[in-house]
Amino acid sequence: MTTVNGGISFWYAQTGVPTPREPLPGDTTADVCIVGGGYTGLWTAYYLKKAVPFLRITVLEQKFCGYGASGRNGGWLYNGIAGRDRYAKLHGPDAALALQRAMNETVDEVVRVAAEERIEADIHMGGVLEVAHSPAQLSRLKAFHAAEAAFGEKDRLLLSAAESAARIRVAGTAGGTWTPHGARVQPVKLLQGLAGAVEALGVVIHESTPVTEIRPKHAVTPYGSVRAPYVLRCTEGFTASIKGQRRAWLPMNSSMIVTEPLPQHVWDTIGWEGRETLGDMAHAYMYAQRTADDRIALGGRGVPYRFGSRTDNNGRTQAATIDALREILVRFFPAAAGVAVEQAWSGVLGVPRDWCASVELDRSTGLGWAGGYVGSGVATSNLAARTLRDLVQLDSGQGGQTELTGLPWVGHRVRRWEPEPLRWLGVHGMYAAYRSADRREQAGRSGETDRVAKFADRVTGRH
Ligand SMILES: Cc1cc2nc3c(=O)[nH]c(=O)nc-3n(C[C@H](O)[C@H](O)[C@H](O)COP(=O)(O)OP(=O)(O)OC[C@H]3O[C@@H](n4cnc5c(N)ncnc54)[C@H](O)[C@@H]3O)c2cc1C
Numbered sequence: 034m035t036t037v038n039g040g041i042s043f044w045y046a047q048t049g050v051p052t053p054r055e056p057l058p059g060d061t062t063a064d065v066c067i068v069g070g071g072y073t074g075l076w077t078a079y080y081l082k083k084a085v086p087f088l089r090i091t092v093l094e095q096k097f098c099g100y101g102a103s104g105r106n107g108g109w110l111y112n113g114i115a116g117r118d119r120y121a122k123l124h125g126p127d128a129a130l131a132l133q134r135a136m137n138e139t140v141d142e143v144v145r146v147a148a149e150e151r152i153e154a155d156i157h158m159g160g161v162l163e164v165a166h167s168p169a170q171l172s173r174l175k176a177f178h179a180a181e182a183a184f185g186e187k188d189r190l191l192l193s194a195a196e197s198a199a200r201i202r203v204a205g206t207a208g209g210t211w212t213p214h215g216a217r218v219q220p221v222k223l224l225q226g227l228a229g230a231v232e233a234l235g236v237v238i239h240e241s242t243p244v245t246e247i248r249p250k251h252a253v254t255p256y257g258s259v260r261a262p263y264v265l266r267c268t269e270g271f272t273a274s275i276k277g278q279r280r281a282w283l284p285m286n287s288s289m290i291v292t293e294p295l296p297q298h299v300w301d302t303i304g305w306e307g308r309e310t311l312g313d314m315a316h317a318y319m320y321a322q323r324t325a326d327d328r329i330a331l332g333g334r335g336v337p338y339r340f341g342s343r344t345d346n347n348g349r350t351q352a353a354t355i356d357a358l359r360e361i362l363v364r365f366f367p368a369a370a371g372v373a374v375e376q377a378w379s380g381v382l383g384v385p386r387d388w389c390a391s392v393e394l395d396r397s398t399g400l401g402w403a404g405g406y407v408g409s410g411v412a413t414s415n416l417a418a419r420t421l422r423d424l425v426q427l428d429s430g431q432g433g434q435t436e437l438t439g440l441p442w443v444g445h446r447v448r449r450w451e452p453e454p455l456r457w458l459g460v461h462g463m464y465a466a467y468r469s470a471d472r473r474e475q476a477g478r479s480g481e482t483d484r485v486a487k488f489a490d491r492v493t494g495r496h
Pocket of ligand 1: 070095099102105107108244274275286383404
């Protein structure tokens with residue numbers, strides 16, 4: 034079997050690639066214009082319209098809803114949020130605790146709305162299992178477990194090697210940590226169900242409509258402009274392609290492979306009955322899910338970043354990345370060695386210079402944005418959307434301050450990335466350092482994190 038390369042993502046092989054909705058027909062007006070039809074844009078439209086049914090909301094999407102990371106991700110709906118620990122340093126532990134609590138609730142909120150809107154997205158609430166492979170990874174795993182417990186996750190479990198393997202038999206597991214605050218989803222089914230729900234509420238969605246410029250009260254496209262008091266930029270990993278935003282969030286690549294459905298005798302060896310989402314503690318970490326039709330979908334970092342903040346071509350992925358992901362698959366699950374890889378794809382996620390997700394509405398211009406989720410956006414986008422709703426209501430006098438508008442990621446700003454070639458050199462240097470650190474940790478017996486990885490973390494602002 035030959036591996037399909039690209040095709041946006043495997044998730045579309047299950048649903049079909051949609052025919053885009055009609056583009057913007059010409060100049061128009063709205064109360065709120067949302068740029069980008071991924072989870073952030075659509076959840077924002079959903080909650081705003083639910084809160085204020087008479088609002089005229091227009092979503093502009095360059096290709097079709099779900100073309101970006103929301104249609105390509107690993108389907109981990111979980112409670113991680115990029116930047117929490119930095120927010121704890123900047124605003125104190127209570128503020129970060131509130132952010133974490135809001136994220137825990139967000140996982141349940143997405144599951145709740147999916148049920149209410151009858152969105153069938155293969156959701157399975159199996160929690161998240163993260164495993165360690167080496168003494169250094171095990172030390173990090175224990176420290177991570179302790180930090181999460183300190184942030185209120187009393188229901189998180191620290192697992193011995195045997196307990197971890199009883200859930201998922203990953204070869205060479207040294208231990209694991211499991212949290213119930215996570216679910217597996219089929220990303221495109223969630224996205225398309227959400228787009229349908231938004232449209233049913235009366236939100237107007239125009240696809241095949243690239244926004245070339247965003248300025249106060251205007252979203253400009255080749256077909257005309259939408260004039261609106263609020264223009265919300267929900268373009269995440271694509272943000273650098275918008276005029277004036279080149280050095281904002283860096284478009285980081287993440288790549289995935291999916292196997293053919295595994296035969297029962299292979300599942301008998303692997304286990305994975307609980308359908309937990311699975312990750313590890315490597316610096317260049319992996320993530321995986323067992324799909325509803327019994328495949329393994331597994332992702333990780335391939336070529337981390339393209340020069341000049343370019344994005345990929347419909348998910349096409351380098352052969353070396355596909356080989357590297359396959360190597361992880363077989364290293365984790367030797368019983369899957371003979372299994373075919375059906376499809377491989379990539380996508381981009383947005384990475385701010387300080388690796389902190391943020392959400393903002395600039396009250397002087399009416400321009401808002403949310404993103405910088407650094408690979409943890411499936412749930413975070415929902416919290417961001419409810420926060421944008423509250424910020425718009427606050428600004429328009431329809432609501433006051435809420436718990437969400439007071440969270441520490443609201444209004445957070447960060448400096449821009451360095452110009453090229455420094456940006457490219459920095460990110461590639463960082464991942465070269467991580468890979469060599471992972472190799473040394475794997476081969477060694479020390480429980481200490483490799484010094485090169487620590488150095489790379491500091492230089493790149495990741496920790
Ligand atoms: C391979 C991969 C795996 C991932 N796995 C996970 C995971 O398992 N769990 C998790 O929590 N997160 C994961 N993420 C991250 C997560 O998918 C994203 O954080 C999330 O989907 C971001 O949603 P968004 O709506 O902000 O951005 P996107 O989904 O990228 O949506 C942005 C939209 O804006 C559109 N757009 C861009 N520019 C313009 C323009 N100029 N005009 C009009 N429209 C425009 C794009 O076409 C796109 O549809 C993963 C990401 C990738 C790439």
